[in-house]
Amino acid sequence: MAKVLLIDDDARCRARTSRQLTRLGHAVASLDTEAVGAAASALLRRGTRRPDVVVIDPFVSDMHALPMVQMVCATARRPVLVMTAPRPDHEIARILVAGADDYVGKPASPLVLDARIGAILRRRPVEEEADQLMVGQLRLDSASREVSVAGRALCLTRTEFDLIARLAEAPGRYVPRARLAELLSPDGSLSVGALNTLLSRLRAKLGESARQPRYLHSSRSRGIALMDAERG
Numbered sequence: 353m354a355k356v357l358l359i360d361d362d363a364r365c366r367a368r369t370s371r372q373l374t375r376l377g378h379a380v381a382s383l384d385t386e387a388v389g390a391a392a393s394a395l396l397r398r399g400t401r402r403p404d405v406v407v408i409d410p411f412v413s414d415m416h417a418l419p420m421v422q423m424v425c426a427t428a429r430r431p432v433l434v435m436t437a438p439r440p441d442h443e444i445a446r447i448l449v450a451g452a453d454d455y456v457g458k459p460a461s462p463l464v465l466d467a468r469i470g471a472i473l474r475r476r477p478v479e480e481e482a483d484q485l486m487v488g489q490l491r492l493d494s495a496s497r498e499v500s501v502a503g504r505a506l507c508l509t510r511t512e513f514d515l516i517a518r519l520a521e522a523p524g525r526y527v528p529r530a531r532l533a534e535l536l537s538p539d540g541s542l543s544v545g546a547l548n549t550l551l552s553r554l555r556a557k558l559g560e561s562a563r564q565p566r567y568l569h570s571s572r573s574r575g576i577a578l579m580d581a582e583r584g
Contacts, residue, residue, distance in 0.1 A: 353377040353378055353379070353518055353521050353522065353527060353531075353535055354378050354379075354403075354404040354405055354469055354470075354473060354521075355378070355379045355381075355402070355403045355404045355405075355521065355522065356373055356378050356379065356380045356381070356403060356404070356405055356406075356407055356469065357380075357381050357382070357383070357403035357405075357406045357407070357430075358370060358373075358380055358381070358382040358383070358407050358408075359382070359383050359384070359406065359407070359408040359409070359410075359424070360382070360384065360407075360408070360409045360435075361384045361409070362409070363384070365409075365458070365459075366382050366384070367382075369407070369435075369465070370382050372462035372465070373462070373465070373466070374525075375462070375528075376462060376466050376531060377527045377528065377531040377532070377535065378466075378469070378522075379521065379522035379525055381403065402430075403430055404430065404431075404473060405430060405431045405432070405433060405469055405472055405473060406424055406430050406431070406432045406433070407432075407433045407435050407465075407469070408420070408421070408424055408432060408433070408434055408435070409434070409435055409436040409437075409458070410424075410434060410436065410447065411436050411437070411439070417443070417447065418446055418447065418450050421434065421447045421450045421451060421452050422450050422451060425450070425451030425452065431453045431472045431473065431475075431476045432451065432452045432453055433452070433453060433454050433455070433456065433468055433469065433472055434447050434452045434454070434455045434456075435455075435456050435457075435458060435460055435465070436455075436457070436458055437457065437458045438457045438458075453472050453475070453476060454468055454471070454472055456468050485520050485523075487520065487523050487567065487578055487579070487580055488566075488567065488580035489501055489502040490558075490567055492516065492517060492520050494517060497513050497517075499513065499516060501558060501559070506557050506558070507557070508554070508557065509553075511536065511542075511550055512550065512553060512554045512557070514536055515532070515536060515547075515550055515551070515554060516554060516568075516578065518532065518535055518536065519532075519568070519576060519577065519578035520578055523577075523578050523579065523580070524577055524578070524579050524580075525577055526569075526571055526574035526575045526576065526577040527575045527576055527577070528574070528575040529544045529547055529548070529575050529576065530544055531575070532547060532575065532576060533546075533547045551568065551570075551576065554568065555568055567579060567580075
């Protein structure tokens with residue numbers, strides 16, 4: 353699961369891609385190219401809302417494509433995946449030389465796009481800028497792998513921490529159970545049933561239950577989300 357900034361002037365494509373990536377568990381924000389300059393400060397903003405990867409179609413016009421890729425790479429300081437209609441090889445080479453990390457042609461299938469994003473992030477892991485995240489009274493420290501509630505430290509197993517850390521990447525966003533199991537165990541060793549058992553143990557340590565959730569909210573159709581207890 354990643355925080356994705358999608359930049360595309362095609363409103364239909366932008367909406368469709370946003371829906372597809374959201375279904376796969378990513379947190380997606382989107383802009384058209386005219387808003388990129390105005391959003392420079394947002395791209396530079398530190399903290400949990402800053403994207404992990406930028407997906408952009410820079411070809412508003414052939415003349416502007418290269419400068420736009422260069423500007424986004426310099427401003428966002430994040431991996432950049434160019435997703436655009438098939439282009440000649442020399443144009444693709446130029447945008448890669450300009451700083452883009454990868455290219456995928458439109459229309460890209462959701463699974464291929466998801467795999468490209470994952471591959472980019474494996475090659476260029478995102479630099480941790482904000483080690484600590486607060487969700488209500490719950491504090492998660494990714495550097496020390498510690499979690500506390502109202503100042504009370506919790507003793508979590510590795511998989512319990514990994515579960516809550518995955519959900520903390522996009523607080524308030526539901527992640528389907530099957531997708532969450534896949535993210536926690538790419539080798540397929542964690543079944544949905546085992547995930548539910550893991551979730552029950554984690555809830556007990558958080559002092560909640562499925563019927564009375566404080567932080568871990570579940571929906572049969574949408575999956576699991578980490579939410580502020582006072583807002584959930």
